[in-house]
Amino acid sequence: MTVIQTRGLTKRYGSGAPPALADLTVDVADGVTGLVGANGAGKSTLIKLLLGLLAPTSGSGSVLGHDITAGGEAIRRAVGYMPEHDCLPPDMRCIDFVVHMGRVSGLPAAAARERAADVLRHVGLAEERYRLMGGYSTGMKQRAKLAQALVHDPQLVLLDEPTNGLDPAARDDMLALVQRIGHDFGIPVLVTSHLLGELERVSDHVIVLDAGRLLRSEETQAFLADTGVVLVEVIGAADAQQRMGEALAARGLVSRPRGSLIEIDPVTLPDDADGEAATRAHDQLRDVVRDTAADLGVGLVRVQAQTGRLEDVFREEVPA
Ligand SMILES: Nc1ncnc2c1ncn2[C@@H]1O[C@H](COP(=O)(O)OP(=O)(O)O)[C@@H](O)[C@H]1O
Numbered sequence: 668m669t670v671i672q673t674r675g676l677t678k679r680y681g682s683g684a685p686p687a688l689a690d691l692t693v694d695v696a697d698g699v700t701g702l703v704g705a706n707g708a709g710k711s712t713l714i715k716l717l718l719g720l721l722a723p724t725s726g727s728g729s730v731l732g733h734d735i736t737a738g739g740e741a742i743r744r745a746v747g748y749m750p751e752h753d754c755l756p757p758d759m760r761c762i763d764f765v766v767h768m769g770r771v772s773g774l775p776a777a778a779a780r781e782r783a784a785d786v787l788r789h790v791g792l793a794e795e796r797y798r799l800m801g802g803y804s805t806g807m808k809q810r811a812k813l814a815q816a817l818v819h820d821p822q823l824v825l826l827d828e829p830t831n832g833l834d835p836a837a838r839d840d841m842l843a844l845v846q847r848i849g850h851d852f853g854i855p856v857l858v859t860s861h862l863l864g865e866l867e868r869v870s871d872h873v874i875v876l877d878a879g880r881l882l883r884s885e886e887t888q889a890f891l892a893d894t895g896v897v898l899v900e901v902i903g904a905a906d907a908q909q910r911m912g913e914a915l916a917a918r919g920l921v922s923r924p925r926g927s928l929i930e931i932d933p934v935t936l937p938d939d940a941d942g943e944a945a946t947r948a949h950d951q952l953r954d955v956v957r958d959t960a961a962d963l964g965v966g967l968v969r970v971q972a973q974t975g976r977l978e979d980v981f982r983e984e985v986p987a
């Protein structure tokens with residue numbers, strides 16, 4: 668099901684300014700969608716347009732079937748929003764804040780208290796819920812922001828940089844929570860990050876923005892597809908790696924050492940080669956690696972395909 672749709676969506680903050688978001692046409696479906704791009708790419712601008720908090724300069728969009736220009740109020744009732752920046756009143760207890768946010772979103776008092784306790788448990792703040800938020804660590808603040816986005820049982824959540832400022836362990840916890848929201852709770856999630864690689868683990872789909880423009884919008888799998896590069900690890904005498912590289916070169920393969928591994932370039936295929944031909948070439952490459960190692964008498968520890976990474980999209984498609 669499509670939950671977000673934009674058509675030629677454009678936002679300029681001033682008439683002479685370059686567009687912060689330029690002619691964006693994308694669809695977002697169920698599951699977890701990662702919105703990635705460097706700082707200033709237009710991620711937060713897009714989220715505010717989708718919430719009806721900013722008016723588009725041109726183009727259109729809809730969220731859960733509501734038009735973003737006319738239906739902002741209906742959208743904000745149905746959507747949970749975790750803003751990028753700290754928005755927590757420091758002199759309030761977390762539980763009171765989350766109950767209050769539930770009440771603002773239309774929940775009756777008893778339901779708001781019950782839901783607040785539930786979501787605070789889900790985000791791991793059950794024990795700290797009676798503390799004033801001014802004394803919270805960044806990780807606890809991010810969790811409190813997430814809890815208030817979930818308290819009214821939203822049909823969609825927009826999470827703007829939920830991992831910002833977190834140490835690696837806290838970041839992993841937050842990403843696991845994001846994944847649970849999208850997959851276990853079944854609430855569609857649009858989540859942003861300026862760290863290009865971190866969302867590929869938890870997103871079903873990735874949208875890449877660069878300077879306000881759409882670079883890619885694809886299933887995560889498509890980004891992580893096999894690159895054709897093969898990584899090989901050998902054991903044997905001290906010069907095993909070097910001898911292996913030379914022997915591969917003698918068989919017409921281009922390779923180079925990469926730490927303890929040997930990285931072998933894919934065999935170049937003719938332009939009209941189909942997927943089957945690519946798979947065949949791939950298998951042959953592995954056979955050649957095995958034969959070469961056997962001939963030399965060096966041990967093969969592993970032969971593995973190198974898959975793509977989200978970072979590679981930027982290296983390939985953004986001119987330096
Ligand atoms: N309120 C604003 N007024 C003027 N320019 C803005 C405003 N908010 C964002 N911008 C500019 O719009 C561009 C996109 O910003 P933003 O949407 O915040 O990017 P991101 O969230 O990806 O870091 C940047 O060049 C930023 O400087």
Ligand SMILES: [Mg+2]
Nearest residue numbers: 710711712751
């Ligand atoms: Mg932002």
